[in-house]
Amino acid sequence: MLSVKDINVYYGAIHALKGVSFEIKGGEIVTLIGANGAGKSTILKTISGLLKPKSGTIEFAGQPIHGKVAQEIVKRGMSHCPEGRRVFANMSVEENLELGAFLRNDKKGIAEDLESVYVRFPRLRERSKQMAGTLSGGEQQMLAMGRALMARPKLLLLDEPSMGLAPLLVREIFNIVQEINKSGTTVLLVEQNANMALSIAHRAYVIETGKIVLAGAAQELASSDEIKKAYLGG
Amino acid sequence: MTFDYIVQQLINGISIGSIYALIALGYTMVYGIIKLINFAHGDVFFVGAYTGYFTAKAGLGLILSLIIAMAVCALLGVIIERLAYRPLRNAARIVILITAIGVSFLLENLGIVTLGAQAQGFPDIVNKSTYTLWGDVTIDSIQLIVLVVTVVLMAVLQYVVHRTKIGKAMRAVSFDMEAARLMGINVDTTISATFAIGSALAGAAGVVFAIMYPSVDPLMGVIPGLKAFVAAVLGGIGIIPGALVGGLLLGVVETGVQSIPGMSLWRDGVAFAILILILIFKPTGLFGKNVREKV
Numbered sequence: 001m002l003s004v005k006d007i008n009v010y011y012g013a014i015h016a017l018k019g020v021s022f023e024i025k026g027g028e029i030v031t032l033i034g035a036n037g038a039g040k041s042t043i044l045k046t047i048s049g050l051l052k053p054k055s056g057t058i059e060f061a062g063q064p065i066h067g068k069v070a071q072e073i074v075k076r077g078m079s080h081c082p083e084g085r086r087v088f089a090n091m092s093v094e095e096n097l098e099l100g101a102f103l104r105n106d107k108k109g110i111a112e113d114l115e116s117v118y119v120r121f122p123r124l125r126e127r128s129k130q131m132a133g134t135l136s137g138g139e140q141q142m143l144a145m146g147r148a149l150m151a152r153p154k155l156l157l158l159d160e161p162s163m164g165l166a167p168l169l170v171r172e173i174f175n176i177v178q179e180i181n182k183s184g185t186t187v188l189l190v191e192q193n194a195n196m197a198l199s200i201a202h203r204a205y206v207i208e209t210g211k212i213v214l215a216g217a218a219q220e221l222a223s224s225d226e227i228k229k230a231y232l233g234g
Numbered sequence: 235m236t237f238d239y240i241v242q243q244l245i246n247g248i249s250i251g252s253i254y255a256l257i258a259l260g261y262t263m264v265y266g267i268i269k270l271i272n273f274a275h276g277d278v279f280f281v282g283a284y285t286g287y288f289t290a291k292a293g294l295g296l297i298l299s300l301i302i303a304m305a306v307c308a309l310l311g312v313i314i315e316r317l318a319y320r321p322l323r324n325a326a327r328i329v330i331l332i333t334a335i336g337v338s339f340l341l342e343n344l345g346i347v348t349l350g351a352q353a354q355g356f357p358d359i360v361n362k363s364t365y366t367l368w369g370d371v372t373i374d375s376i377q378l379i380v381l382v383v384t385v386v387l388m389a390v391l392q393y394v395v396h397r398t399k400i401g402k403a404m405r406a407v408s409f410d411m412e413a414a415r416l417m418g419i420n421v422d423t424t425i426s427a428t429f430a431i432g433s434a435l436a437g438a439a440g441v442v443f444a445i446m447y448p449s450v451d452p453l454m455g456v457i458p459g460l461k462a463f464v465a466a467v468l469g470g471i472g473i474i475p476g477a478l479v480g481g482l483l484l485g486v487v488e489t490g491v492q493s494i495p496g497m498s499l500w501r502d503g504v505a506f507a508i509l510i511l512i513l514i515f516k517p518t519g520l521f522g523k524n525v526r527e528k529v
Binding site: 100 | 402403409414419
């Protein structure tokens with residue numbers, strides 16, 4: 001579904017991604033784990049077209065997408081749910097969800113998807129007329145995910161969905177990610193909460209200072225001593 | 235000072251204030267979306283007035299003149315953004331601000347070279363008649379036109395911003411440009427649309443202003459442009475209802491000051507004193523608030 005080959009990304013003079021390659025097959029949950037500043041979010045931003053790689057290729061559903069603008073990439077069936085939710089605080093919950101379907105014109109399909117987002121996140125239905133800025137952190141995360149789903153993506157990029165949430169809520173969010181995946185959406189999950197991420201992912205890549213240093217099945221990585229020491233708190 | 239006199243001044247104030255409000259909307263919308271004080275905006279206003287002048291001379295009526303002036307200004311706004319501001323999208327804000335001042339000088343001087351510095355009388359396209367409301371309180375047909383034009387355009391703007399797809403895109407881009415990109419919103423198109431709408435409003439304001447005064451000259455946009463900027467800051471720059479309230483308030487205060495015997499020369503001074511006071515005591519404007527974001 002997605003194949004990233006040897007991409008290099010710079011922020012001015014800073015070499016942020018150094019020849020990163022990985023791939024995701026249809027139906028998988030793949031997670032990228034690593035410390036703060038390792039380059040996880042940069043990878044997602046590059047895939048979704050917010051950043052341009054200086055070199056390397058990215059293929060999505062068999063088509064090259066590196067260098068395309070974000071709008072083009074959304075149109076091809078990829079949604080990026082960004083770090084820090086980034087909901088439109090000055091708009092209602094429903095307007096936020098509608099914006100998620102910005103490029104779609106099938107009124108009926110949009111209405112169906114809105115309904116299914118409300119079924120998945122009942123709290124959003126209760127608050128549909130409320131300004132998004134008045135929601136709690138967990139509700140904003142649900143809104144950001146719902147908004148990303150409104151594009152009917154084949155591939156969903158999730159950046160730190162657990163950030164700043166209470167442990168119980170983190171569990172709930174991860175359960176929902178698993179459900180979304182089971183209903184047919186491929187997921188690329190970036191997380192600092194490596195424990196949780198490895199518990200739901202099929203495969204994982206470990207990023208350190210802009211490079212992929214380890215790759216493997218999530219369960220194997222979860223039980224490897226190296227990972228335990230570095231990312232899982234012993 | 236009688237009650238009738240005060241009501242009369244209020245009517246006069248609201249009608250000039252409506253014009254400030256129409257111009258202020260363009261400042262505030264552009265600021266809201268790319269954080270630029272578009273100092274060329276007052277000159278778009280003068281282009282609108284001149285367009286109305288030419289269409290009126292060609293024998294077109296008020297409505298057609300308004301529509302053509304709005305279309306010309308919308309196009310001008312889009313061209314200015316495309317040529318002058320878009321290449322500087324990622325430059326420091328001061329660079330683009332200086333560019334805006336440059337565009338303003340360019341338009342003014344192009345106007346002087348091509349149209350002459352002399353003020354021209356605006357053709358009569360409206361029959362001026364005065365209606366007595368009660369006692370000494372009157373309203374004339376031009377004031378009525380200003381009010382109707384303002385109310386209609388505000389209603390259309392409100393509809394566009396809140397009900398249409400491009401309006402939602404504008405609000406999204408102004409809140410968070412990167413997140414808007416992730417929704418698939420074309421940010422460039424959205425910014426162009428914002429310039430088009432804001433400039434069209436300035437064009438309409440130019441026409442009604444020229445009918446009111448009734449003359450046009452290439453530097454006519456400078457003072458109303460600056461005052462509309464004051465109005466936008468007064469209401470809270472970037473906030474659409476703020477521009478409306480700021481414009482009306484400024485018009486009323488200004489007219490009020492002018493109507494006090496012996497104070498008429500203080501009119502412009504008061505407008506800028508308001509700017510200074512607002513910047514000292516409430517820089518976010520009347521409607522502005524510090525938005526706290528949850529993490």
